[in-house]
Amino acid sequence: MTSPAQSPVVATDMEPVVPTADLVGRSPGQLMWRRFKRDRAGVVSAVIVVFFFLVAIAAPLISKLYGKNPTETYGLDDNGLLNQFGYPVAPNGGISGRFWFGLEPTLGRDVLTQLVYGIRTSLLIAAIATLLCVVTGVLIGVTAGYLGGRTDYFLGRFIDLLLAFPQQLSFVAFTPVVYSMFVSPEKETPTYLRVITLILVLWVLGWMGIARLLRGQVLSLREREFVEAARVTGASPWRIITKELLPNLWTPILVQTTLMLPALVTAEAGLSFIGVGIVEPTPDWGRMFANGAKYYESDITYIFFPGLAMIVFVVAFNLLGDSVRDAFDPRTKR
Amino acid sequence: MLRFLLRRTLGALVIILLISAITFFLFFALPSDPARMSCGKNCTPDALAVIHKNLGLDWPVPVQYWHYMVGIFAGRDLSVGHCPAPCFGYSFSNQQPVWGTITDRFPTTLSLTIGSAVVFLTVGVGIGMIAAAYRGTWLDKFFSSLSLIGNSLQIYFVGVIALAVLVTKLKWADNPAYYPFTDNPWKWFTGLLIPWLVLSIIFIANYSRMTRSQMIEQLSEDHVRTARAKGLSGRTVFFRYAWRGALAPIVTIFGIDLGSLFGGAIITEFTFSLHGLGRLAVDSVNQTDLPTLMAVMLVGCTAIVLANIVVDAAYAFIDPRVRLA
Numbered sequence: 001m002t003s004p005a006q007s008p009v010v011a012t013d014m015e016p017v018v019p020t021a022d023l024v025g026r027s028p029g030q031l032m033w034r035r036f037k038r039d040r041a042g043v044v045s046a047v048i049v050v051f052f053f054l055v056a057i058a059a060p061l062i063s064k065l066y067g068k069n070p071t072e073t074y075g076l077d078d079n080g081l082l083n084q085f086g087y088p089v090a091p092n093g094g095i096s097g098r099f100w101f102g103l104e105p106t107l108g109r110d111v112l113t114q115l116v117y118g119i120r121t122s123l124l125i126a127a128i129a130t131l132l133c134v135v136t137g138v139l140i141g142v143t144a145g146y147l148g149g150r151t152d153y154f155l156g157r158f159i160d161l162l163l164a165f166p167q168q169l170s171f172v173a174f175t176p177v178v179y180s181m182f183v184s185p186e187k188e189t190p191t192y193l194r195v196i197t198l199i200l201v202l203w204v205l206g207w208m209g210i211a212r213l214l215r216g217q218v219l220s221l222r223e224r225e226f227v228e229a230a231r232v233t234g235a236s237p238w239r240i241i242t243k244e245l246l247p248n249l250w251t252p253i254l255v256q257t258t259l260m261l262p263a264l265v266t267a268e269a270g271l272s273f274i275g276v277g278i279v280e281p282t283p284d285w286g287r288m289f290a291n292g293a294k295y296y297e298s299d300i301t302y303i304f305f306p307g308l309a310m311i312v313f314v315v316a317f318n319l320l321g322d323s324v325r326d327a328f329d330p331r332t333k334r
Numbered sequence: 335m336l337r338f339l340l341r342r343t344l345g346a347l348v349i350i351l352l353i354s355a356i357t358f359f360l361f362f363a364l365p366s367d368p369a370r371m372s373c374g375k376n377c378t379p380d381a382l383a384v385i386h387k388n389l390g391l392d393w394p395v396p397v398q399y400w401h402y403m404v405g406i407f408a409g410r411d412l413s414v415g416h417c418p419a420p421c422f423g424y425s426f427s428n429q430q431p432v433w434g435t436i437t438d439r440f441p442t443t444l445s446l447t448i449g450s451a452v453v454f455l456t457v458g459v460g461i462g463m464i465a466a467a468y469r470g471t472w473l474d475k476f477f478s479s480l481s482l483i484g485n486s487l488q489i490y491f492v493g494v495i496a497l498a499v500l501v502t503k504l505k506w507a508d509n510p511a512y513y514p515f516t517d518n519p520w521k522w523f524t525g526l527l528i529p530w531l532v533l534s535i536i537f538i539a540n541y542s543r544m545t546r547s548q549m550i551e552q553l554s555e556d557h558v559r560t561a562r563a564k565g566l567s568g569r570t571v572f573f574r575y576a577w578r579g580a581l582a583p584i585v586t587i588f589g590i591d592l593g594s595l596f597g598g599a600i601i602t603e604f605t606f607s608l609h610g611l612g613r614l615a616v617d618s619v620n621q622t623d624l625p626t627l628m629a630v631m632l633v634g635c636t637a638i639v640l641a642n643i644v645v646d647a648a649y650a651f652i653d654p655r656v657r658l659a
Contacts, residue, residue, distance in 0.1 A: 164349050164642075166597035166634035169615055173627050176619050177360050266488055273490045274604045274616050289490040293605065296498045307491035314486035 028247075035327040042323025048316035056120040063117070066100075068110040070117040070283045074099070075108010082108050085298070093301030101305045105295040115305050117283035122272075125195055126264040129202035133264075134257050136203070137210030138249070142241055144211070145218025152215070159208045167205055171267065175201050175276045191282045198277055202264055210256045217252060221245055251328040258321035262314045269310070285310065335650070342646065346639040353635045354628075358399050361624045362391075422632075423625035427618070432629045435614065440633075442512040443610035445522065446602065447595040449530040451588075454537035459584065461538065462545025467572065469550060477542060484539030493532045493605035500528060510606040526608075533602045537591065544587065548580035555579065582653045586645050593641030597634025 026034075036042055055062065063069050075082040081089060086106040088094025093102035093111070101111035144155040178197040179189050189197075221227060222245075230244050269286025271277035273293075278284035285306055292303025386392055393401070401410060405421035417424065422432035465477045500506050510528050513521040552558060553576045561575045562568075600612035607613075611630055618626040 161349060161352055164353060164635050164638055166594055166631070166638055168594070168600050169597050169612070169631060169634045172600060172615050172619055173357075173631055174360065176622065262486075269488070270490065270601050274600060276616070276619055286490070289488075289494070293490065293494045296494050297502050300495075300498050303491065303494055307488070307495070310488060310491065311483070311486050314488075315482060318482060318486060 032327045036323060039323045039326060041319050042327065045316040045319035045323065048312065049320055052119065052313050052316075053123065055116055056123040059113075059116045059120040063113050066112065068099075068113050070109060070113040071281055073107045073109055075103050075106075077108075082106075087295070087298050093299050095301070102301055104291065105299050105302060111302065111305055114283050114288060115285070115309060118285040118288055118306065119309070121195075121278055121283060122265050122268050122285035125198050125202070125268050126261055129199045129206060129264050129268075130257060130261045132199070132203040133207040133260060134210060134253065136207040137256075138214055138253060140207070141211035141214030142218050142245065142249070145215040146222060146237065146241060146245070148219075148222075155211075156215075159212055162205060162208050165205060168267075168270075170205055171201055171271055172274065172276055174204075175271065191278070194278055194282075198268055198271065202267060206260070206264065210253070210260070213252055213256065214249060217249060218245055221248055251325065254328070255321055255325045258317055258324055262317040266310070266314065335647070339643070339647065342643045346643060349639055350632070350636055354403070354632055355399060357628060357631050358402060359395060361628055362395055362398060422629035425618075425623050425626050427621040427623040427626075432625050435626060436611070436629055436633060439609060439611050439614050441514065442608055443596065443599070443603070443612065445512065445515065445526055446529055446533065446599055446608065446610060447592065449526055450533040450537070450599075451592060451595070453530050454534040454541055455588065457534065458538040458541025459545045461542035463549060463572075463577070465542065465546040466549035466553070469546075474546075478546070481539040481542050484535050485543075487535055487539075489532055489536070489601045490605055492535060493529075493602065496528055496532050497606070510608065512608055512610075529602055529606045529608060532605075533599055540587075541584065545580060545584060548583055549576055552576040552579040578652065582649055585648055585652060589641045589645030589648070590638070593638035594634075596637035596641070597630070 068074070075086075075088070075094075081094065081103060082105070083089050086108075088103045088105065088108075090096050090102075095102040099110055099112070101115065103109070104111055104114060140155055140159075144152045175197055178200055179193065182193045182197070183189050227240060227244050230240050235244070265285070268277060269284070269289065272279075272284045272286030273289045275290065277286060280287070288306040289303060292306065295302055391398070402423070404410065405417065405423070407419070409419045409421045410417055417431055420433045422436070424430065425432050425435060428435075461477050461481075465474045468474050497509075501509055507524060507528055511525045513525050515522045553572075555576075557579075558571060558575050561571045566575075597611065599610070600616060602608070603610045603612040604616060611633065615627060615630045617623070618630070
């Protein structure tokens, strides 16, 4: 129990009345969980978010059960599926009992497996990048806030510098530069290197917001009595940071993480959409939009599946972020 | 005020210099040779040597950077010919001076930015104020769920749907395109209307949410209560007292958004095939046209840094409590 403000249990202990039997002490984590479970919108959005992650993880399994894979060109192999212009013969983008989400125009691949594997790629990249950003942001933010002085000044200026980079433009401009660090321009870039590059680019220009936020939080926490008490009793800086400061920082860290992940998913999809991210033949969420934009005049159905999936995903994540914040900190009501 | 502007401009110059240096070194000092990147997949050693010489790549990178920076202010002589004052070099892909291409593309980006800024500021802030005035009613709830969805929309989805519905199906508008304002204001307006609206959707969600929470916060402040106690009308309190206080944070975010939009709304330009700076950046990435890419980066970060200075100065006018030192 680090912050007295967060501990209603302590407050009841101080009352002169002898605690009755059903009064149980609960950790802040348990309290948060109880509050979260009561929030229906939060629970529903958590289920949706978990569903997306399960789909991403179980993509090969889904593909096996469904009996299709994302690379096979069903429309080219089977003559009756696509018309002479390369568009699905069946109405609504070729949706049928065989192809639940229809067929991709021109190549005739299965949309459902494309989407499932695309979510897998995008979510993998975004999740790793988010993790790296959060860890870096926490490290640098807490260091700057706790040490203060010259360290804080230089880290602050460094953050200012990185924030002055136009973010979208830098993602686009630096991605090929990083590719060329790994392979010479004459050769094709292997897919795993593209994935690593995207993670790297999203990471380097993504951690500053959370670092700045945590720096501010630490700056005010550092002056609080419980930190001073720990310092007076001779606690090491490491102990103060991990045992006194970090438990008070979980709320902003978790909220920022739930905000950052969908933002990075859409950023990664945006890069693939304009053609600097993941390229054929690896399935990717964002590249499906690029295809959809190519075919919309004749087959609008195709873009709806990745599009609606992404809206549901981002809405669920945003709602989840709000619920997590409310559960951790009941004082902030929407 | 003057001292503030001077100090901030100096700081901005330092930042721009640093960013240009970092970008330049990343582009031109990597293990891979920029000449080879510009040479393409079928490159002969002779062609490579020519490119090397033409680009001045036989100098060490810091000297190249120096030449580059001097070229921006004083122009420089390249083997292709003399390149006048704002010289950002010659494009690898079309052998034209980069600065010409930039000035050519900038009006598109400028029109796109200004138009959508007008839309999302008026609509977004307006919705936020209505929601704050009718807090807790169905109207407020309606707007906040709307902004939740708007916040989750993606330009590369909504833009395509808008094209499919408004242009292909209903034929209410032509395909979006840029026509210079000076040639034909009406065509300029209709050509950019769909991109403006689509680009605004995401911002509107953000601005309405921010305005609402700022207004609600301001309405509970002491000076607003005092104004009410004095017997001022609800309208005066709302618009003159609360709104003025809510304005400052909105202006801050607006400045940042505007700055990054001037660097090119890449995805919007790509979706609607508008040839602004963002599209230029994507094209030069695909053609590994490093000089053009470098110039777009510089323009983009200059816009962001300038926007920050303007915002801080504007702050002092809006909020009299802020003193510039």
